[in-house]
Amino acid sequence: MRNLVTSMGAALLLAATPSAAQPRTAETAPAIPSSDDAPIAYLIDATSGQVLFSRDPDRRFMPASITKTMTAFLAFEWMEEGRLFPQQVYTVRPETFRKWNRVGSTMFLPQDARVTVDDLLHGVTTISANDGAVVLAEGAAGSLGDWLAAMNAKAQEIGMADSYFGTPNGWMDEGHTFVTAHDLALLGRTMIARHPSKYRHFFGAEGFEYNGIAQRNHDPITGVVRGADGIKSGFTNQAGYGFLGSAQRNGQRLIMVVAGSPTGKARNKASRELMEWGFAAFESEPLVGRGKIVGTARVQDGASRAVGLQALGPVRVAIPNGRKQAVSLTIAYEGPLQAPIAKGEEIAELVISIDGMPESRVPLVAESDVAEANPLQRIANGILGWFS
Template identity: 35%
Template sequence: MILKNKPISVGSLKRLALVIPVVVSAAFTAPYAHAIETAAKQAYLVDMETGAVLLDKKGNELMPPASMSKLMTATMVFERLKEGSLKLDDTFPVSERAWRKGGSKMFVEVNSRVSVSDLLRGIIVQSGNDACIVVAEALAGSEEEFARNMTEHARTIGLEQSTFANATGWPDPNHLMTPHELAELAEYIIRNFPDYYEIFAEKSFKYGKIKQGNRNPLLYDNGGGDGLKTGHTEESGYGLVGSAERDGRRLILVVNGLENAKSRGREAERLLEWGFREFGNYELFTAGQEVAEARVWLGAKDLVPLAVEKDLTVTMSRKDRRSMQVKLVYNEPIPAPILQGTPVARLVISAPDMDSIEVPLVATENIERPGMFRRVTSAIKYVLFGASAN
């Protein structure tokens, strides 16, 4: 058999490109890992649609997440709201322990009751440690048990390294997350709780007589930022889990270890701007769209049409897009019978500065074996004249 390695022109891709983007793969993350320098100790930038990692600086390194871990605290509430065991107008009691907690506060009153709606805003907008403890004690009986529940839930949603020791992000040697998993958690929230995600874009919240502004700098720069959460402790430095959307494309950014709030805001804006400017999402094929044809060995038809199973959108640098190559790879000829939907070839997308992306191609129709006479004559032609005679 012959290994067929056939280029498909970029011009053909332009004619075939359609408009429904779907996640395919992020097999090309490594080449962009240090494409831009950053003052952050840890940084991770990902395209949410395709999963392509544009920047990875210690993305899988465990670090103190500070208040960025309040995203998991909020997620525990979102899950209960979604399943219906909790309502926004339900109220929780404020213990003395919650009331006395230091750090950033919502300023709840001891022995009062606070609605879930207000507590969520106290956690997300005001970063209130007191609000986190109120929620933890109400949902799990104690903050310690709630933290154990947070770690267990992290595993169920695919966060394999994160461990939680409290509901607030208060410094603790057992309270750790990676930038990668913070980005995954942000994506989980955006995809699964769109109605509650809107809270992250609220610029201020007033509880009682105290109004506090959201510390997220991305909400104020007109760059499409609409979430998610800042964090700061002496140990972790200044950090941010941020997300921005422009023209239907969403990036998620995690930075940590910056020196002050000003540098956090400046660096987050700069990295997001770089991601939107230097990279694009390119829609190549739609599900079921014929990409090419492959030759068939001893089949009722000489050619079988090939298609991608899912809509294919890839993220790459705009420079790489200009030199992108697309090749069809398969063992020629493919022996009949061929069952519709069977993977029989690969589409390989490559460019100089990125890892190749490989996408399976499936047969779009059944190809049966012909009668004995046709099989014999086809075999003789192949022996005498090769694949071109088939």
């Protein structure tokens, strides 16, 4: 970004201390998953975006059913925009039934069935319904092609620069659909930050029953790792075994990706090990409270010459266990910003720098609306500009 605001005061000094109740030794501390179990592995802190562990995060791979996370996220976005509603009802098209009836994971949608968006999304997120994903896509967008175009546009919008979706469900398409661990973690982080209530409603269930058929979730960490609540596993013969997962403990949320595992057992083991290692190796400290203004950005040609900046929610920072670390904070934005600015519009980033760790960034939004300046305000802004 062109305009980098100077550091927000002195650097913070945070210290993480091991739990006194259960001190860990080298023998009891969780292990990092091996490269044999997880050739691709990636772990981030959800609110700060800090990278806690990284193994081949930019290597492209086929996501299989993890693709359905993008379908769910797009549905959440359209719900927020008023384009999609949970109680909308879609009819299974005859051609869709012929192509997807009992193909791979399914919610066994009958021919000509009328099914709600809420049921379709639960089928997609909980039992990985291939048929449900296609019926949702066709019903919401009018055609599969239009839904895929919207998926890819949304992926680019949130910064998934090295991913492409050729299906709404991740079924084998000769590698046309691909992602990276970095992009999947970004997707999980963005989805949970923007839609926390929808995430809680649609993800993390142990099972789902539709049309009298009960099926269980194959998520390898929910119900096994304390605090785990999703997100999506995947497997095809072409893709192998992978998982995008998340868990929260004591206000700290971690998001992880493992991919390329040779077996389901190896994938499950690696997923649990990586998440447990993350919570054991790092302590979470509060950095920015909910609703707190963390700084301001200059505004040009606006009714106000500056606008307050807020994070979307509370921000915590992960500190290596038992170490004191200096945390440096700066605000970056392309500026001066041009009015008008809408409240809640993403206009800047909080840049977090910790010694020995990669830099991370947290999106910042406008705390209030800033209208375009009227003629008198333009004159006053011009005069004030001479003295600032």
